[in-house]
Amino acid sequence: MEPLVARLRLVRSPADAEVSVAGRTLTGDAVTVGPGTHTLSATAAGYALQQVQVTVVSGDDREVRFSLSPVVPVVPVVPVVVPDAPGARPPPVAPGASPGRTAFWSMVITGGALGLGATITGGVAIATQYDYASRRVDDPTAPAIASRGEALALAADLLALGALGAGAAAVVFGLQSRARPTTPPVHVMIEPSRGGLSVVGCGSF
Secondary structure (H helix, E strand, O other): OOOOOEEEEEEEEOOOOEEEEOOEEEOOOEEEEOOEEEEEEEEOOOEOOEEEEEEEOOOOEEEEEEEOOEOOOOOOOOOOOOOOOOOOOOOOOOOOOOHHHHHHHHHHHHHHHHHHHHHHHHHHHHHHHHHHHOOOOOOOOHHHHHHHHHHHHHHHHHHHHHHHHHHHHHHHHHHHHHHOOOOOOOEEEEEEEOOEEEEEEEOOO
16 A cells, blocks of 8 residues: 655755755655645755745645745944043043044945945846846746845945945044144143232143
């Protein structure tokens, strides 16, 4: 007597997604399972985990589709303490150093790193889109390539926005550093006078 089984046909996007059921990794495009409820998991590098639960009876022949969502990289945010903010304590500054100048160079370096990342990611996205355009319509890998290209393009846009934000912050800090005047030292002297002692100050107050 043949065992009672059901057949599940697997459709993956991206095509290299790894599907598993009950801790067993599936290598083909179809799997036979027993009657009942089964939870299938799909994973791929750069994509979020997706789980699909199916309930089958003996003799079923069903298609199970996986469409994984790309994980968007998080743009790093550099916290900056503005010395002139009310209640904020500026960090200790070395003699001769300027807090505004330190923040300026921090933003320049951060913006440069984000700009370089946006350029590299954008180049890879364009190459991926060219690869997608060269594929045939019935190519089973075309949807995965299109999804990867869209994810890379979105990541490049976010990195570019971060670079623009860091550049704007660098301009602000640079202007503040230049606009802040240096206060000359004040000298106080006590001299004798006819009525007793007098205090004489030299410098700007």
